[in-house]
Amino acid sequence: MSVSSSVGMRGSSKRLGAWALQGVVAAAFFAAGSAKLAGASSMIQMFDQIGVGQWFRIVTGLVEIFGAIALLYPGIAAVGGLWLGFTMVGAVVTHLFVLHSSPAAPAVLLALNALIVYLRRDQLITLATTVQSGHLHARRNEG
Numbered sequence: 001m002s003v004s005s006s007v008g009m010r011g012s013s014k015r016l017g018a019w020a021l022q023g024v025v026a027a028a029f030f031a032a033g034s035a036k037l038a039g040a041s042s043m044i045q046m047f048d049q050i051g052v053g054q055w056f057r058i059v060t061g062l063v064e065i066f067g068a069i070a071l072l073y074p075g076i077a078a079v080g081g082l083w084l085g086f087t088m089v090g091a092v093v094t095h096l097f098v099l100h101s102s103p104a105a106p107a108v109l110l111a112l113n114a115l116i117v118y119l120r121r122d123q124l125i126t127l128a129t130t131v132q133s134g135h136l137h138a139r140r141n142e143g
Contacts, residue, residue, distance in 0.1 A: 018119040022071045025112050029068040029084060036061030050098055063087055071116065078120035079127065085113035 036043045036057050047057040067087065070080025091106035117124070 014119070018077075018116065021112065021119070022077050022116055025084075025109065025116065026068040026071040026080075028109065029064045029071070033061040033064030033068065036064065046099070050094060060087070075123055075126075078117050078123040081113040081116035081120065082124075085110055085117065088113060 036047075039057075043057055043061075044054065047054055047060075050056065064084070064087065067080050067084035070076050070083060073080070088106045088110035092103040092110060095101050095103035095106060
């Protein structure tokens with residue numbers, strides 16, 4: 001086996017692993033978001049304890065479902081990972097300082113989203129380059 005073919009195999013197994021991770025994490029967020037939107041009693045109780053109101057449960061459920069979809073949409077998985085990662089930072093803080101409960105589940109999800117962002121970091125570079133070139137193109141058209 002040549003060096004180039006072994007590198008190609010590693011690249012494809014990395015992509016497959018990233019997709020598998022994205023699928024598992026997306027399923028977890030889709031389930032959690034659905035439970036929030038469906039008004040599962042445990043979710044209603046938890047958001048009552050948070051004390052912001054049930055509207056926040058709905059918003060959080062929508063954030064989680066849109067993030068789950070983004071994780072599975074080619075080209076924006078890293079954006080979905082960032083979106084959900086920041087959401088989990090809020091969840092960790094809420095579990096520690098408001099609910100006074102274990103932040104283990106959101107901390108694990110935060111770490112998994114960070115891994116997705118790392119594995120898909122090329123998407124962020126492409127997006128930043130596209131946004132920057134579009135901004136420069138718009139500025140040239142102004143002057």
